[in-house]
Amino acid sequence: MLNKENQENYYSNKLELVGPSFEELSLEEMEAIQGSGDVQAETTPACFTIGLGVGALFSAKFC
Numbered sequence: 001m002l003n004k005e006n007q008e009n010y011y012s013n014k015l016e017l018v019g020p021s022f023e024e025l026s027l028e029e030m031e032a033i034q035g036s037g038d039v040q041a042e043t044t045p046a047c048f049t050i051g052l053g054v055g056a057l058f059s060a061k062f063c
Contacts, residue, residue: 022030 022033025033
């Protein structure tokens with residue numbers, strides 16, 4: 001069991017290792033971690049159609 005002094009050292013070392021909780025971060029830090037919604041779709045209707053066709057053929061042949 002940890003005494004009071006060791007317990008304080010334990011919690012301060014833990015904070016150094018993992019950092020603050022998400023709620024304690026600034027708005028800029030939160031946006032950097034979460035990506036701030038800057039993701040662009042990288043697919044096309046042709047990719048979807050080809051994938052659908054291949055899936056249908058595979059399903060028809062093996063199922």
